[in-house]
Amino acid sequence: xxxxxxxxxxxxxxxxxxxxxxxxxxxxxxxxxxxxxxxxxxxxxxxxxxxxxxxxxxxxxxxxxxxxxxxxxxxxxxxxxxxxxxxxxxxxxxxxxxxxxxxxxxxxxxxxxxxxxxxxxxxxxxxxxxxxxxxxxxxxxxxxxxxxxxxxxxxxxxxxxxxxxxxxxxxxxxxxxxxxxxxxxxxxxxxxxxxxxxxxxxxxxxxxxxxxxxxxxxxxxxxxxxxxxxxxxxxxxxxxxxxxxxxxxxxxxxxxxxxxxxxxxxxxxxxxxxxxxxxxxxxxxxxxxxxxxxxxxxxxxxxxxxxxxxxxxxxxxxxxxxxxxxxxxxx
Amino acid sequence: xxxxxxxxxxxxxxxxxxxxxxxxxxxxxxxxxxxxxxxxxxxxxxxxxxxxxxxxxxxxxxxxxxxxxxxxxxxxxxxxxxxxxxxxxxxxxxxxxxxxxxxxxxxxxxxxxxxxxxxxxxxxxxxxxxxxxxxxxxxxxxxxxxxxxxxxxxxxxxxxxxxxxxxxxxxxxxxxxxxxxxxxxxxxxxxxxxxxxxxxxxxxxxxxxxxxxxxxxxxxxxxxxxxxxxxxxxxxxxxxxxxxxxxxxxxxxxxxxxxxxxxxxxxxxxxxxxxxxxxxxxxxxxxxxxxxxxxxxxxxxxxxxxxxxxxxxxxxxxxxx
Numbered sequence: 001x002x003x004x005x006x007x008x009x010x011x012x013x014x015x016x017x018x019x020x021x022x023x024x025x026x027x028x029x030x031x032x033x034x035x036x037x038x039x040x041x042x043x044x045x046x047x048x049x050x051x052x053x054x055x056x057x058x059x060x061x062x063x064x065x066x067x068x069x070x071x072x073x074x075x076x077x078x079x080x081x082x083x084x085x086x087x088x089x090x091x092x093x094x095x096x097x098x099x100x101x102x103x104x105x106x107x108x109x110x111x112x113x114x115x116x117x118x119x120x121x122x123x124x125x126x127x128x129x130x131x132x133x134x135x136x137x138x139x140x141x142x143x144x145x146x147x148x149x150x151x152x153x154x155x156x157x158x159x160x161x162x163x164x165x166x167x168x169x170x171x172x173x174x175x176x177x178x179x180x181x182x183x184x185x186x187x188x189x190x191x192x193x194x195x196x197x198x199x200x201x202x203x204x205x206x207x208x209x210x211x212x213x214x215x216x217x218x219x220x221x222x223x224x225x226x227x228x229x230x231x232x233x234x235x236x237x238x239x240x241x242x243x244x245x246x247x248x249x250x251x252x253x254x255x256x257x258x259x260x261x262x263x264x265x266x267x268x269x270x271x272x273x274x275x276x277x278x279x280x281x282x283x284x285x286x287x288x289x290x291x292x293x294x295x296x297x298x299x300x301x302x303x304x305x306x307x308x309x310x311x312x313x314x315x316x317x318x319x320x321x322x323x324x325x326x327x328x329x330x331x
Numbered sequence: 332x333x334x335x336x337x338x339x340x341x342x343x344x345x346x347x348x349x350x351x352x353x354x355x356x357x358x359x360x361x362x363x364x365x366x367x368x369x370x371x372x373x374x375x376x377x378x379x380x381x382x383x384x385x386x387x388x389x390x391x392x393x394x395x396x397x398x399x400x401x402x403x404x405x406x407x408x409x410x411x412x413x414x415x416x417x418x419x420x421x422x423x424x425x426x427x428x429x430x431x432x433x434x435x436x437x438x439x440x441x442x443x444x445x446x447x448x449x450x451x452x453x454x455x456x457x458x459x460x461x462x463x464x465x466x467x468x469x470x471x472x473x474x475x476x477x478x479x480x481x482x483x484x485x486x487x488x489x490x491x492x493x494x495x496x497x498x499x500x501x502x503x504x505x506x507x508x509x510x511x512x513x514x515x516x517x518x519x520x521x522x523x524x525x526x527x528x529x530x531x532x533x534x535x536x537x538x539x540x541x542x543x544x545x546x547x548x549x550x551x552x553x554x555x556x557x558x559x560x561x562x563x564x565x566x567x568x569x570x571x572x573x574x575x576x577x578x579x580x581x582x583x584x585x586x587x588x589x590x591x592x593x594x595x596x597x598x599x600x601x602x603x604x605x606x607x608x609x610x611x612x613x614x615x616x617x618x619x620x621x622x623x624x625x626x627x628x629x630x631x632x633x634x635x636x637x638x639x640x641x642x643x644x645x646x647x648x649x650x651x652x
Contacts, residue, residue: 011353011366011440018362229366232373236551243556247484254487 007310017299031101039094040286046087047282053080106301134201211307245280353440364532379424386416422512425520433524449527454578462581465629471622473561499597518587526573542570575637
């Protein structure tokens with residue numbers, strides 16, 4: 001169980017996270033595997049369809065321009081695009097499910113309780129999932145709103161001939177981007193508020209903001225550092241996997257750059273390369289997501305608990321021995 | 332304050348006082364090893380990339396060299412053009428972003444007895460010589476393995492030559508520079524980081540398994556998929572020397588030998604001297620099998636001569652994740 005008497009240092013965060021990873025790895029592999037392996041295979045097929053249509057489209061364009069694409073080819077292109085988006089959404093939904101299970105397992109472990117895989121699944125298939133989905137949609141809407149504002153500012157910059165207006169448009173774009181980053185870290189812990197504190201969507205945002213406020217720079221720095229370290233660890237594992245899985249594509253690419261540098265003038269070769277890319281690329285993304293899912297959510301949980309400790313947000317010390325006491329038979 | 336008891340190469344118990352912050356706070360020792368590896372690894376990787384770009388920018392030749400020809404030729408021209416800044420970046424980053432942080436981490440997290448902790452202590456000359464002989468005898472087998480992998484994957488020539496081209500000396504002066512950058516620097520910095528810090532710390536909790544894990548991670552760390560198998564085998568071998576001898580010198584000597592031979596072979600190749608050990612040379616089955624058998628025999632001999640230090644491997648105290 002976590003020592004809640006003092007805020008953690010960076011060393012404590014790493015140490016506690018690694019211990020948490022070690023203590024939950026088996027359960028988390030099962031959770032991630034059940035959700036992500038089938039979704040990964042489905043997504044890989046989606047990627048294959050997508051890159052196939054890119055190859056086909058480029059093939060047709062190179063042969064005779066866009067006018068040369070007939071209605072069947074156009075239908076294939078849209079079907080491929082749909083398959084790509086649809087399977088990517090399926091993978092994202094599965095990833096969200098896996099993360100909920102892993103986050104719940106991590107939170108329980110830090111509270112000194114061992115959550116079984118079955119209980120983690122029950123948590124995933126509950127209202128928590130819908131709330132997390134709602135959270136995602138709200139975040140997406142906020143992001144889209146920001147993008148629209150940035151595009152409008154960009155259009156003003158492009159359309160105006162007055163220097164002052166151009167200058168202000170640039171300032172607005174910079175301010176919007178900075179504010180977006182600020183909000184991103186302010187609401188960073190909203191999902192875990194839903195999972196650990198059973199909060200609603202809007203309350204989860206405000207709870208996250210409460211925890212991060214006053215610790216924004218520290219949170220930003222720690223997350224940045226952890227992301228770099230995990231990114232590196234993930235890269236050294238995924239480099240040989242990528243090489244092995246993508247060998248078909250890489251060998252075609254080598255052939256092109258050594259034998260036929262004018263790839264664009266050879267649509268047949270381009271088609272062949274694109275076809276060799278999709279499925280395995282989808283699998284690599286999936287494998288990389290699975291590896292990161294086993295590590296990153298647990299660092300995230302530890303950071304969240306640290307913020308709660310810093311804000312003295314554990315009013316009642318939960319005693320795992322007394323917390324859930326099943327009632328005995330009444331005689 | 333805890334004390335770690337480690338055996339020196341003579342089998343005498345050496346006490347190391349664990350006064351560092353990580354030890355005092357009772358944090359997980361395996362987590363220290365992993366945090367150190369990933370943290371210093373990330374620092375080294377990103378800083379080296381940044382330093383390379385920075386030095387290329389500083390040393391850039393302002394438009395005197397024409398980059399023409401096909402892709403392979405362009406790569407050759409660019410590599411030759413930026414050889415000096417790349418080698419400086421490689422060497423500097425190993426010392427500044429790998430060796431210094433590793434020493435700092437040992438002192439800050441673990442103990443003030445840095446040399447004792449890293450096992451920077453004299454061992455018998457015999458152990459160093461046998462470690463070097465094992466490395467030399469295993470090389471034909473490792474080269475053959477690399478050759479097989481290249482054959483299986485049908486690697487094009489220009490890709491195979493990317494690394495070697497950077498590390499090929501064309502003059503005596505260049506040879507000395509390359510020996511320092513490619514043989515001496517990694518033999519000091521990578522050994523202190525991988526064996527001295529990572530393996531030593533991991534050994535305290537998982538014992539003998541540490542040398543296998545360190546070897547594999549040593550292979551992965553280089554991010555060269557084609558050389559992963561051979562680098563991991565060599566990594567495990569260096570880790571085995573470190574684990575058995577309780578001194579860093581045999582693994583340093585073995586690492587230096589391996590890289591030194593590679594530089595010499597590339598130099599010979601550039602001077603059109605073709606030793607049979609080169610991948611392009613004709614591999615004789617007898618030569619490969621002999622290389623493997625002799626290596627196994629020597630490894631067994633190494634195991635036997637280091638058997639006197641089996642009393643305490645420095646893993647009894649502070650066990651557990």
